[in-house]
Amino acid sequence: MPSIKIASHPFSDQRPGTSGLRKKVQVFQQPHYLENFVQATFDSLPDRHGKTLVLGGDGRYHNDVAIQTILRMAAANGFAKVIVGQHGLLSTPAASCVIRKYQAFGGLILSASHNPAGINGDFGIKFNTANGGPAPEKITEAIYTRSLHLDEYFISDSRDIDLATIGQQHIDEMQVAIIDPVTDYAELMASIFDFPAIRALLCNGRFQMRFDAMHAITGPYAHEILEKRLGAELGTVINGTPQPDFAQGHPDPNLTYAHDLVEEMFAENAPDFGAASDGDGDRNMILGSRFFVTPSDSLAILAANAHLIPAYQVGLKGIARSMPTSQAADRVAEKLGIPMHETPTGWKFFGNLLDDGQTTLCGEESFGTGSDHIREKDGLWAVLFWLNILAARQQSVADIVVEHWRKFGRNFYTRYDYEAIPMEQAKQLMSGVEARLAELPGMVMAGRTITYADNFSYVDPVDQSHTTGQGLRIGFDDGARLIYRLSGTGTDGATLRVYIESYQTEESKLLDDAQQALADLIELSDSLARITEITGRDAPTVIT
Numbered sequence: 001m002p003s004i005k006i007a008s009h010p011f012s013d014q015r016p017g018t019s020g021l022r023k024k025v026q027v028f029q030q031p032h033y034l035e036n037f038v039q040a041t042f043d044s045l046p047d048r049h050g051k052t053l054v055l056g057g058d059g060r061y062h063n064d065v066a067i068q069t070i071l072r073m074a075a076a077n078g079f080a081k082v083i084v085g086q087h088g089l090l091s092t093p094a095a096s097c098v099i100r101k102y103q104a105f106g107g108l109i110l111s112a113s114h115n116p117a118g119i120n121g122d123f124g125i126k127f128n129t130a131n132g133g134p135a136p137e138k139i140t141e142a143i144y145t146r147s148l149h150l151d152e153y154f155i156s157d158s159r160d161i162d163l164a165t166i167g168q169q170h171i172d173e174m175q176v177a178i179i180d181p182v183t184d185y186a187e188l189m190a191s192i193f194d195f196p197a198i199r200a201l202l203c204n205g206r207f208q209m210r211f212d213a214m215h216a217i218t219g220p221y222a223h224e225i226l227e228k229r230l231g232a233e234l235g236t237v238i239n240g241t242p243q244p245d246f247a248q249g250h251p252d253p254n255l256t257y258a259h260d261l262v263e264e265m266f267a268e269n270a271p272d273f274g275a276a277s278d279g280d281g282d283r284n285m286i287l288g289s290r291f292f293v294t295p296s297d298s299l300a301i302l303a304a305n306a307h308l309i310p311a312y313q314v315g316l317k318g319i320a321r322s323m324p325t326s327q328a329a330d331r332v333a334e335k336l337g338i339p340m341h342e343t344p345t346g347w348k349f350f351g352n353l354l355d356d357g358q359t360t361l362c363g364e365e366s367f368g369t370g371s372d373h374i375r376e377k378d379g380l381w382a383v384l385f386w387l388n389i390l391a392a393r394q395q396s397v398a399d400i401v402v403e404h405w406r407k408f409g410r411n412f413y414t415r416y417d418y419e420a421i422p423m424e425q426a427k428q429l430m431s432g433v434e435a436r437l438a439e440l441p442g443m444v445m446a447g448r449t450i451t452y453a454d455n456f457s458y459v460d461p462v463d464q465s466h467t468t469g470q471g472l473r474i475g476f477d478d479g480a481r482l483i484y485r486l487s488g489t490g491t492d493g494a495t496l497r498v499y500i501e502s503y504q505t506e507e508s509k510l511l512d513d514a515q516q517a518l519a520d521l522i523e524l525s526d527s528l529a530r531i532t533e534i535t536g537r538d539a540p541t542v543i544t
């Protein structure tokens with residue numbers, strides 16, 4: 001084989017985080033940097049020989065260069081075949097779908113999710129296993145360990161593959177199959193949802209929708225599915241052409257960053273439905289006319305309406321949410337008589353529950369929702385789920401949400417983020433609260449009695465693995481909660497997240513403003529943890 005061995009040297013900073021290895025583009029552009037990580041990954045997969053790998057990314061800067069390198073390395077490392085998205089593109093959910101559909105050995109996804117892109121932005125790479133989900137820690141730790149010692153890698157010296165042309169090509173003996181990145185995913189969506197009903201809604205001459213792809217990967221998916229297959233008016237999808245620098249934007253679908261969409265959805269004559277997805281297509285934000293649906297409420301509403309969706313008509317096996325996500329979905333699970341799972345933050349914790357058939361729907365407050373159709377969260381899937389509900393119920397988004405609150409009560413919810421605080425202060429603050437956990441139960445604060453206070457830990461019901469230190473939880477007798485947690489994804493100092501939730505069933509209070517409804521708990525969250533005192537900050541950086 002014309003593959004060559006290149007001498008290299010170990011890098012000390014290649015430990016994958018929750019979603020793979022994420023670094024500045026310039027870090028990845030160092031000689032041998034990407035190659036070392038890829039070789040460390042391949043070396044950690046001893047049974048890769050003769051297998052099929054899936055490869056694609058969100059199209060950000062450096063995606064094209066990295067794809068060619070990885071293809072050549074896959075050929076030199078014994079893979080029989082690589083399935084790669086045309087132009088090197090695959091959204092994260094589409095990559096998961098393709099791995100599962102073609103029963104691949106696994107996949108490499110190139111993305112740094114919602115982080116800005118471009119020459120000064122971020123790049124990332126992660127390995128997903130045969131179930132389509134992110135590699136478990138056992139594998140990511142093996143990759144890291146290997147990366148610390150690796151001093152050579154294998155790469156074919158073949159020429160670049162033509163990524164524009166769909167069909168078969170070869171690198172040495174390895175087959176490269178260039179596929180349309182959208183088709184398999186679009187077919188999966190059509191098998192889950194009632195496309196004719198959604199089409200009838202989108203084409204009824206009255207219903208207006210806007211989808212903001214934020215100049216990132218979901219553009220081609222949304223154009224094909226919403227406009228072409230479902231007949232939405234052209235122009236429904238905005239910012240739909242992926243750009244290597246995401247047009248200098250920050251493709252995180254929330255009220256702050258999805259400003260084009262938010263402006264339109266909160267104006268007079270706003271469309272009926274608005275949605276956005278992030279850089280790699282796994283997050284979603286849902287809006288009605290001048291109405292924001294919190295991700296926690298969205299999960300609960302999807303669950304309560306799942307019987308309207310063809311694929312979920314048979315019933316849900318369970319619902320899972322991350323611990324800081326509001327308890328709105330718990331009320332639905334209770335009513336449906338199905339299990340509710342509370343997991344640590346991070347999509348990977350849903351993997352075992354999904355594989356084991358213990359849950360059907362999963363969601364996180366961080367704008368992630370998904371189901372057992374793949375093993376990643378899925379932005380467009382959530383949008384189609386909402387469209388299917390709207391088509392079946394013929395009501396507005398706001399009416400559906402308010403009706404849900406009337407039936408189940410409302411979990412008022414807000415998250416306060418204190419970004420870039422010195423690590424020392426963050427630790428002092430967290431250990432201060434932790435030291436008080438034992439004395440809190442029974443105390444009355446913000447007019448409520450504390451019923452429990454703990455540092456959340458989780459035993460995976462499938463493999464019994466134990467995860468500790470996942471956030472400080474304080475629960476009250478009326479269903480309210482205060483949660484303190486340090487972000488696992490921040491890059492600058494520490495980010496303290498405070499999640500504040502209350503539960504309201506009184507009809508006259510259901511439509512109150514969340515910040516006002518939560519005012520007493522918000523005040524308590526500061527005094528209890530001495531946030532202002534320790535950090536000197538009198539306000540959070542971001543409120544969502």
Ligand code: G6P
Pocket residue numbers: 018019322345346347348364366368486487488489490497
């Ligand atoms: C990533 C993961 C999500 C997780 C989020 C938490 O986006 O994919 O599953 O919810 O990180 O971020 P945080 O900054 O709160 O640790």
Ligand code: ZN
Pocket residue numbers: 092113114278279280281282283
């Ligand atoms: Zn993402």
